[in-house]
Amino acid sequence: MRNLDDELRRAFRREEPSPDFTDLVMERIAAQSPTVKTVWWRRFFQAFEAPRIRWAAIGAAALLLIAIGVVGYQKSRQTDDQQANAQKPAPEQPGQAIKPPQIKPPEKAAPPNEYAKPRPVKHKPRARINQDRLIASREERREGLEAKRKLLLALQVTSFTLNEAQRIVREDRAGRE
């Protein structure tokens, strides 16, 4: 009586390749120049394999992105301001007296009449426009200052995190040595 399992194990036992097999593989690897070129980035990513360093790097990157976003926002606000200034009307003649802006009390809203004829659109008086612009510019200035405050805070936090990451890397390196 034969045991098929044993016969099959005997038939399919391990075989060794030619003696120069390893050398041939290593020659082919050496011939692959792109692999040699990519060694630097592999080493770079290996530096982040330690969990603490990885998290510190992720935190630093996130804060950097926030800082870039805030700077971008501020720049876009500045561009908007410059465009608004360019669209302002020319200053009035020196002979004319500059009237102070008058603040009118809010008018009572009339009850909606669906059957009334639409009134022609009236243009706002100049004083009202100037006042609106003044309020808008104050609002923009307030927003700008707020953005500046946030940016400075983000930069401070980024700086702190980077210092912390540097400290961890130094400690890690010292520990390895």
Add this chain to the structure above:
Amino acid sequence: MEEALAKAAGGDHLAFARIVREHQGMVFSLAYHFLRDRALAEELSQEVFLHLHQNLSSIKSPAHLTFWLRKVTGHRCIDQSRRQRVRPQVSLEDVPEPVAAISTSDPMLSEKLRRMVDSLPEKARMVVVLRYTEDMEPGEIARALDMPLNTVKSHLRRSLAMLREKLSRCYGEVVV
């Protein structure tokens, strides 16, 4: 081996050569028993190790390395066999039976078995090769070949039944 893996991942060629020497027998045996062509098996084994070199960073442990090598070799062998289609596909039923019974010590028995397994379809053949070259359990084979466990068991059961029947007819005795 873990140290060699870490060093090889860092670009150490000597460490990688050590890994190749350690596993070349396994990779080559799988390829050779499946393809039954020594030159082709060596070529395919070299490609497997080149592929490993490019993916060393994804290997987590020596056990994972063994699993990865078996998996890649298995898939490559099946692909190669499908691509090649040069070798005539002989059905197991068409394998000629010997005119006389072979004695227990017949050196041709192993060759006869290999030829019978050679006539199996690709996936069933790889299942048998992994089972008897690497002594792998059906669950391990299923994971390595991305196949359902029941399919692996079915391949094994059917292949062994056919081999058993064929051998019984050849030898005129019961094969268990």
